Amino acid sequence: MNPGRIIHLQSGKSNANQKYVIYWMQQAQRIHFNHALNHAIEIANHKNLPLLVFFGLSTHYPDANERHFAFMLEGLKEVKAILDHFKINVVIKLISPELGIIPYLEQAAALVMDYGYLRHQKQWRKHVLDVAKVQYPDLHIDMVDTDAIVPVRVSSDHAEYGAYTLRPKITKLYPLYRDFSKISILKNIQALELMSDVDLTDIDSLLAKLDIDRSVKRSETYHGGYIEASRLILLFINQKSSHYLESNDPSTDYTSLMSMYIHFGQISTLDIMERLFLAHDHGQLEGQVLDAYIEQLLVRRELALNYVTYVKGYDKFEEMTEPWAYSTMEKHLFDQRPYLYTKFELEQSQTHDPYFNAAMKEMRDTGYMHNYMRMYWAKKIIEWMPTYQEAYQTTIALNNKYFIDGRDPNSYASVAWCYGKHDRAWTEREVFGKLRYMNSHGLERKFEIQAYVDKVNRGIKRP
Numbered sequence: 001m002n003p004g005r006i007i008h009l010q011s012g013k014s015n016a017n018q019k020y021v022i023y024w025m026q027q028a029q030r031i032h033f034n035h036a037l038n039h040a041i042e043i044a045n046h047k048n049l050p051l052l053v054f055f056g057l058s059t060h061y062p063d064a065n066e067r068h069f070a071f072m073l074e075g076l077k078e079v080k081a082i083l084d085h086f087k088i089n090v091v092i093k094l095i096s097p098e099l100g101i102i103p104y105l106e107q108a109a110a111l112v113m114d115y116g117y118l119r120h121q122k123q124w125r126k127h128v129l130d131v132a133k134v135q136y137p138d139l140h141i142d143m144v145d146t147d148a149i150v151p152v153r154v155s156s157d158h159a160e161y162g163a164y165t166l167r168p169k170i171t172k173l174y175p176l177y178r179d180f181s182k183i184s185i186l187k188n189i190q191a192l193e194l195m196s197d198v199d200l201t202d203i204d205s206l207l208a209k210l211d212i213d214r215s216v217k218r219s220e221t222y223h224g225g226y227i228e229a230s231r232l233i234l235l236f237i238n239q240k241s242s243h244y245l246e247s248n249d250p251s252t253d254y255t256s257l258m259s260m261y262i263h264f265g266q267i268s269t270l271d272i273m274e275r276l277f278l279a280h281d282h283g284q285l286e287g288q289v290l291d292a293y294i295e296q297l298l299v300r301r302e303l304a305l306n307y308v309t310y311v312k313g314y315d316k317f318e319e320m321t322e323p324w325a326y327s328t329m330e331k332h333l334f335d336q337r338p339y340l341y342t343k344f345e346l347e348q349s350q351t352h353d354p355y356f357n358a359a360m361k362e363m364r365d366t367g368y369m370h371n372y373m374r375m376y377w378a379k380k381i382i383e384w385m386p387t388y389q390e391a392y393q394t395t396i397a398l399n400n401k402y403f404i405d406g407r408d409p410n411s412y413a414s415v416a417w418c419y420g421k422h423d424r425a426w427t428e429r430e431v432f433g434k435l436r437y438m439n440s441h442g443l444e445r446k447f448e449i450q451a452y453v454d455k456v457n458r459g460i461k462r463p
């Protein structure tokens, strides 16, 4: 592993009480291409101690509902099975992770945690570090950024203005971070006496027991886990990638569908990138497609990580975008809106616009929406709500409620993009001011957009 991934938080000292090394798994819910897990195995091997993998399952995770829990638990079930197979101790507690992990620190020689990009994820990690500093000063603590290809604090030390400012930096750095070959073997496989609070063998009965928000049902179309992510990325490489350059058309299904797996850390973006490089080396993937995909996976996604890292108010209307965008919105605040809808009407697809209604239906029914329709959908909410602030809050709320990949750095950066962030000023017009504008004629001109509506109405099948 490139040591640039590791943030060393506390140095440790040996003491007789130390029985194991802990890997606190939270963001990176996988075995493959998990630098944090591998680092923890290497420390355990060095100290000849067993490893304990801890996961805290918080039923009150911000904005999470049954759809998100089902997808996550499907992935965790696989993770647990693989850890069991390799005789790595694992404990899953039904408690907010930053609290649940504390009792396990007393007998630990080292704690390795993965990196979380959003505010609450950082607060959790800070809480654990603060407690450890006072109560467990002998505990060695490292944090490992394994969900970015280039660690977010390495690629840039400030908020980037746009993709064009991040691109040259990250393009230069990423070859140094192709740094995963295979997971190390744990030498000490001593079993620890541990009791998990949950049984992952039967996800349906576990889901039924959990005290969670049930307002959104699990997706019948998309299922969680590394195995499913691997199936879909192979499907992409073998059958879809030759059409990737046409994938903007919402009536087609030529994208990789990786965002939900990336969101839950069920597959690593480095793993995806390596598979694409391999396919390219074997002549299975054209260079142009590789470049276009890397632009999304590396540049756009890591611009989102940069955004939530350095823009403190990434989820606050007053702070999320640029001064020019606020000035233009202020100037056009009282422009007459052509239609006005409530949040309920938007959410229930009760607008005059069949394309918006279909996009909203896709999101409600499946937990996913095509990228081009996401842009259109969010732009229409700007146009049809009384204020920009209400539009922003409605968009974030619906995005995070229905999308399986919602509540992600990409969610905040992409919605902010609709309000001018990482974009440029366009020709001024009513309601939008200088924000980029989209309309239904554009959809009709560029695509067979009725085919998209028909596809959604037929019901989107498991790919």
Ligand SMILES: Cc1cc2nc3c(=O)[nH]c(=O)nc-3n(C[C@H](O)[C@H](O)[C@H](O)COP(=O)(O)OP(=O)(O)OC[C@H]3O[C@@H](n4cnc5c(N)ncnc54)[C@H](O)[C@@H]3O)c2cc1C
Binding pocket: 255, 256, 257, 258, 259, 260, 262, 263, 296, 297, 298, 300, 301, 304, 369, 370, 371, 372, 374, 375, 378, 399, 403, 405, 406, 407, 408, 410, 411, 412, 414, 415, 418
């Ligand atoms: C209003 C709006 C809301 C969005 N909300 C989310 C969200 O909640 N979660 C989310 O992950 N993405 C969000 N996006 C970004 C993008 O739409 C999705 O990442 C993409 O559609 C996922 O499909 P895919 O994996 O098949 O994409 P592919 O085209 O196969 O791309 C591969 C990967 O590249 C990354 N990527 C692709 N497009 C973008 C983009 N525009 N910005 C950043 N990274 C990108 C993703 O990690 C994606 O999985 C949003 C976009 C808009 C305009």
